[in-house]
Amino acid sequence: MNDSSQAHSNIRDPAGTLAVALRRITKRFPGIVANDDISLEIKEGEIFALLGENGAGKSVLMSILFGLYEPEEGEVWIKGKRMSHFSPREAARQGVGMVHQHFKLVENYTIAQNIVLGMEPVKRFLGGVPLVDMKATNEKIRDLSHRFKLDVDPLQLISEINVATRQKVEILKMLYREADILIFDEPTAILTPQEVDYLLQIIRELREGGKTVILISHKLEEIKAVADRCGILHRGRLVAVKEVAQTSTKEMASLMVGREVILEVDKPPARMGETVLKVRDLRVLNRDKVAVVKGVSFEIRAGEIFAIAGVAGNGQTEIADALTGLMATASGRVFLLDEEITRTGVRERNLKGISYIPEDRQSYGLILDYDLSYNLALKNYFKEPFSSPGGRLRQEEFSRYAERLIEIYDIRSNRGGGSVVRSLSGGNQQKAIIAREIDQDSPLMIFVQPTRGLDVGAIENTWSQILKEREEGKGILLVSLELEEVMALADTIGVIYNGELLTVKAAKDFSKREIGEYMMGVRKDA
Numbered sequence: 001m002n003d004s005s006q007a008h009s010n011i012r013d014p015a016g017t018l019a020v021a022l023r024r025i026t027k028r029f030p031g032i033v034a035n036d037d038i039s040l041e042i043k044e045g046e047i048f049a050l051l052g053e054n055g056a057g058k059s060v061l062m063s064i065l066f067g068l069y070e071p072e073e074g075e076v077w078i079k080g081k082r083m084s085h086f087s088p089r090e091a092a093r094q095g096v097g098m099v100h101q102h103f104k105l106v107e108n109y110t111i112a113q114n115i116v117l118g119m120e121p122v123k124r125f126l127g128g129v130p131l132v133d134m135k136a137t138n139e140k141i142r143d144l145s146h147r148f149k150l151d152v153d154p155l156q157l158i159s160e161i162n163v164a165t166r167q168k169v170e171i172l173k174m175l176y177r178e179a180d181i182l183i184f185d186e187p188t189a190i191l192t193p194q195e196v197d198y199l200l201q202i203i204r205e206l207r208e209g210g211k212t213v214i215l216i217s218h219k220l221e222e223i224k225a226v227a228d229r230c231g232i233l234h235r236g237r238l239v240a241v242k243e244v245a246q247t248s249t250k251e252m253a254s255l256m257v258g259r260e261v262i263l264e265v266d267k268p269p270a271r272m273g274e275t276v277l278k279v280r281d282l283r284v285l286n287r288d289k290v291a292v293v294k295g296v297s298f299e300i301r302a303g304e305i306f307a308i309a310g311v312a313g314n315g316q317t318e319i320a321d322a323l324t325g326l327m328a329t330a331s332g333r334v335f336l337l338d339e340e341i342t343r344t345g346v347r348e349r350n351l352k353g354i355s356y357i358p359e360d361r362q363s364y365g366l367i368l369d370y371d372l373s374y375n376l377a378l379k380n381y382f383k384e385p386f387s388s389p390g391g392r393l394r395q396e397e398f399s400r401y402a403e404r405l406i407e408i409y410d411i412r413s414n415r416g417g418g419s420v421v422r423s424l425s426g427g428n429q430q431k432a433i434i435a436r437e438i439d440q441d442s443p444l445m446i447f448v449q450p451t452r453g454l455d456v457g458a459i460e461n462t463w464s465q466i467l468k469e470r471e472e473g474k475g476i477l478l479v480s481l482e483l484e485e486v487m488a489l490a491d492t493i494g495v496i497y498n499g500e501l502l503t504v505k506a507a508k509d510f511s512k513r514e515i516g517e518y519m520m521g522v523r524k525d526a
Contacts, residue, residue: 018080019044019181019212020065025074027060029423032414034060035071036236044079047203047213049223049244051256052233053455054427055412058216059101061233062183065214066098067091078181097179099170101186101216101426101453102362105158112138112154115173145172149198160287163360164195164312171199182206183214186426186453188222195312200226218427218455220249234258257457265488267467272491273302275338276444276475277323282332284318291330292318294499300475302443305466307478307490307507311519315499316479317359320448323477324356325349326364336444350379355437357430359448359479365433366421373402373417376436409435410461426453438465445469448479463489483512497521 020042027035034057042048052058063069065076070086077083078094088098105114116137138154145152150168158166167187174182184203188196203213203226217223223230224244232240232255240255253261277300284293293315300306308316321327323334325346334342341349358364366375377386377398385397402417411431413419421429430453437445447466451459466489470476480486486493487507494504495518502524517523 021077023075046228049227049230055425056233057236095180097174098183107159253456270491278335283330302473305476307486310496353443355442355445368422373398405435446477
């Protein structure tokens, strides 16, 4: 009997120590079966990991448990009670909380207002008038954030905080509601290594406190560190349920992808050519007119991968945004192929030869309510063959182009090029951006967190694509919080701290320990 059939046969009457029992769950969307006859049990007080490729159905299955979707077939039991009404409010009543992979935050509200939204604490004024007690709320959230080492300022607006802090807010939303069954959907995708360690410790403490934790993650080492059991999905079906301690990461990866995965880079020596990008004394200010990039200088040559390593929030994203024109340059100069582009606009830089995979794919990389074919052609729609000389868009060219990229980059969706991008999994949204930007054949390619949210098979493929571009003579700027990724791909590494490049050296001359010391600011070149 294989693991999946064993999972079916082991389903018993949900009672006793079961936190969740899923019975033969099937969920369909137009053109795709997201969950195909899945049966699964999750015990109270365990950390259960859910693994699978991008688009395997993990988030859909957990969204059913959270009440966002109702299955076409099957039953959901929570703590011995069968769910009959599917809604997040009903799931919350049953003690289910969920940290979503894509943030559910109101931009013009404060952190505290987002956390308590829908359950605002009220006090009575003059004996009768109800008022929201935000002063007490701010203090409670400040204490909660300190307790779990997710330090945030409750009074900050969401629009003013970075991606990593937004993730912390999502986690605090669930902790504030004191749920018993906690679903984490890719919670560490954009956290620094230090923040990841803190979060994994939090998850362990939650389990020790009697909570049930369901962890969706592509990071197998993290799962090995904290999870008790794991369920593995492949193309919508449950293929195995394993004891994590007795299962290697290699076996997990193979079950996820359906083949052996090798994350070992075969990188030939660099054949560097002319200078593609030259940055001189770059200085960038944030919204508060505070310098976040301070006199940064570096060069990238054709056939070179130049990586910037650093803890999140030290200016590396702002460097990338300034190079692409998304942020203004306060001072300094930028040259692309010896032509100064310091004051040019975003489209002009694109046309001159810059491709950009941004950190925040939903805000800056995609138009979520457009279909996939339009998103893949965002940088070319105004040119032939997508647009006629008279300015008329040719839909058949959009569709043809999308079909080609979908095939090459394995972008999985329910309706091909006609799929609304919002409906794609996070990993497949990332694949779409990577496909579009690589296909521009630009001399300079900027990758910021390129493998964020990708499964091991997609990471393997993305790394090979980046190396292929290097072999074809592209200049590549890689910004990554993943030190393993930096060490595996980079020819040259610059380490940033507090907006300054503290050192730049050949990757082979760095040790991980040395990079870590520079990242924390405890070491600095003379």
